[in-house]
Amino acid sequence: MIQDSTLNTQRLDDIRQFVREIAIPAEAQVVRDNEIPAHIVQIMRERGYFGWSIPREYGGAGMTTEELALANIELSKAATAFRARAGTNTGIGAESIIQDGTLEQKQEWLPKLASGEVTGCLALTEPEAGSDATALKASATPAMTGSAQQWRINGTKRYITNAPIAELFTVFARTDPEDLSHRGISAFLIPRQTPGLSTGPEHRKMGQSGSPVSEVYLEDVMASSEQIVGGVPGKGFATAMKTLNKQRINLAALCIGPAMRLLDEALAHVKKREQFGKQIGEFQLVQAMLAECQVEISAARSLVLETARARDNGEDVTTQASICKYYASEMCGRVADRVVQIFGGAGYCADIGGPIEMLYRDVRLFRLYEGTSQIHLLNIAKRIMK
Ligand SMILES: Cc1cc2nc3c(=O)[nH]c(=O)nc-3n(C[C@H](O)[C@H](O)[C@H](O)COP(=O)(O)OP(=O)(O)OC[C@H]3O[C@@H](n4cnc5c(N)ncnc54)[C@H](O)[C@@H]3O)c2cc1C
Known part of the structure; x- marks a missing residue:
């Protein structure tokens, strides 16, 4: 559910500008130093990125699941470290308190998590x-x-x-x-x-x-x-499951941004790289890889946004959240693998191919944490067989 389409558009434009002008240019430095520069974390705080999912009465943006998914897709086009820096506050580090915390716990912690003063x-x-x-x-x-x-x-x-x-x-x-x-x-x-x-x-x-x-x-x-x-x-395990249930939709969205970035990089590359006297984008086997990436990205995006809207409407999306996490994370792995293939040796060598090698390694984790693919398959099977 989009609460205010003008505000939502402004917010997405702001994130795109951050990704394009601040985060992506700093990626090499982040990899080299193994940390995000403090001034960039401060920019993220000032732009409110730590408080996206925290209710407005506690200083956050009070985003709906759909708004959060859209924001996560944009921010995750930069190296994973950027969204992970704020991501525990907009996800698993705050969600337990939002879901099940007492009033005192909410008042004590949520404003500090929303501002980014505290990392959860x-x-x-x-x-x-x-x-x-x-x-x-x-x-x-x-x-x-x-x-x-x-x-x-x-x-x-x-x-x-x-x-x-x-x-x-x-x-x-x-x-x-x-x-x-x-x-x-x-x-x-x-x-x-x-x-x-x-x-x-x-x-x-x-x-x-x-x-x-x-x-x-x-x-x-x-x-x-x-x-x-x-x-x-x-009641801790029930709290964890409620938290992870929402987080699965978040994480699925966070798999879509890197996949879109990878495809964009591939689309630019196939127009520049020539072999056999032609741009490699003219070869139909390369085109097939590009098309397969686009099909899967579109499918994952539709699935995640539909599930997010259903959650915002109060529906039980437990099964759908597992489907989202499983499909989007596996999709992202396949896209990353194809894009390395499209780049050839440049996809394997960071000094030649730029961010492809980094993104390929970054996205491998998606299929492991917050429930491995196997655990999600089991969960989906158990629920549909009921
Ligand atoms: C970088 C990173 C960050 C993380 N961040 C957090 C965090 O912030 N907080 C947190 O609490 N955890 C975090 N995790 C933990 C993550 O959620 C677990 O790694 C994940 O749940 C898998 O557990 P495991 O690594 O012990 O693998 P295992 O459970 O040992 O699984 C190993 C293999 O066995 C398979 N397997 C296990 N059980 C079954 C089964 N019943 N049927 C079929 N196959 C099965 C798995 O699918 C997998 O392929 C993080 C992990 C990593 C690597």
């Missing part, structure tokens, strides 16, 4: 609990401090996006050691300065340079019951 992250995955997130071992055991109920949290989280720079961690831990199902899990809001919380060195990733990801260590971290999202233990 979501810490669910563990070394032994990836696809099977309900197998998580992090524990939160009751401990009384005076008359106040406290929780002592211990555990290790792995692969947590933005953990090295986050000030707020949404940490999932088991509050009921007897209940090994999802009902024993709670989500805690833990500020970085809490004693016992620390982060590991950045994982050395295949791609997405400039988007820091690391482990999170919790050693006797003390938290009050007021820090449980929603204030009630045992």
Whole structure:
């Protein structure tokens, strides 16, 4: 649902200008330094990019799912690091609070997340609990401090996006050691300065340079019951699923921007590169690869926007969100692979072919996180067979 088409158009124009004039020219520097320059992060804060999905009463833009999808498509045309920098605040790092937080939790955290003063992250995955997130071992055991109920949290989280720079961690831990199902899990809001919380060195990733990801260590971290999202233990996994349900649509949109950029790069290249005395775009086998990219991008875009609109209309889009995530991430991988093929050696060598090699590596992750393709296929099958 588009709330105000004039405002929406202005916003998309603003993002396109940011991508074209600020983000893309800085990509090589981001890859070299493995971080986004501070002045660019500041520009993103000032333009409101951290608050897209946060309700207006808490300082955000209050975008609908469809508006967020359109914005994500535009911002993700730049290297993934740019959208990942703000992306936990417009996605998994804030959504748990938006979905299930108490009024106090919303008032405390959402304005800071919306302004980008605070970077949030979501810490669910563990070394032994990836696809099977309900197998998580992090524990939160009751401990009384005076008359106040406290929780002592211990555990290790792995692969947590933005953990090295986050000030707020949404940490999932088991509050009921007897209940090994999802009902024993709670989500805690833990500020970085809490004693016992620390982060590991950045994982050395295949791609997405400039988007820091690391482990999170919790050693006797003390938290009050007021820090449980929603204030009630045992609801953490339901919160995670609501958060990820929306995030799947976000992520699908974030797969479309890179695919569009890759196709644009390929379309320009086939007009410049000549072999056998002709532009390579004149060869029908090359044209087929271009057309296949366009068909799949168009299909993914339609699917994602239709699902986003259905969610905005209050429909249950659980199955559709899985379909979006699965199709768009696989689509993006196929587009990236074809575009490397179209560029030939220049697609493989960054010094010759520019961003193609970087984008190819960046997009590989999409098929892994927030549910692997296999997990989404299983989920889709389970739901349609019901
Ligand atoms: C760079 C990066 C950033 C991430 N960011 C975050 C974050 O911010 N927060 C967070 O909590 N997590 C994050 N993750 C974790 C991510 O969501 C997990 O990596 C993902 O869920 C897969 O878990 P796994 O890596 O343990 O793989 P595994 O679960 O070990 O899966 C390995 C393989 O087995 C397959 N498989 C597993 N179970 C089944 C099954 N039942 N049937 C068929 N096949 C199966 C998988 O599809 C996969 O192919 C991130 C990961 C990475 C790499």
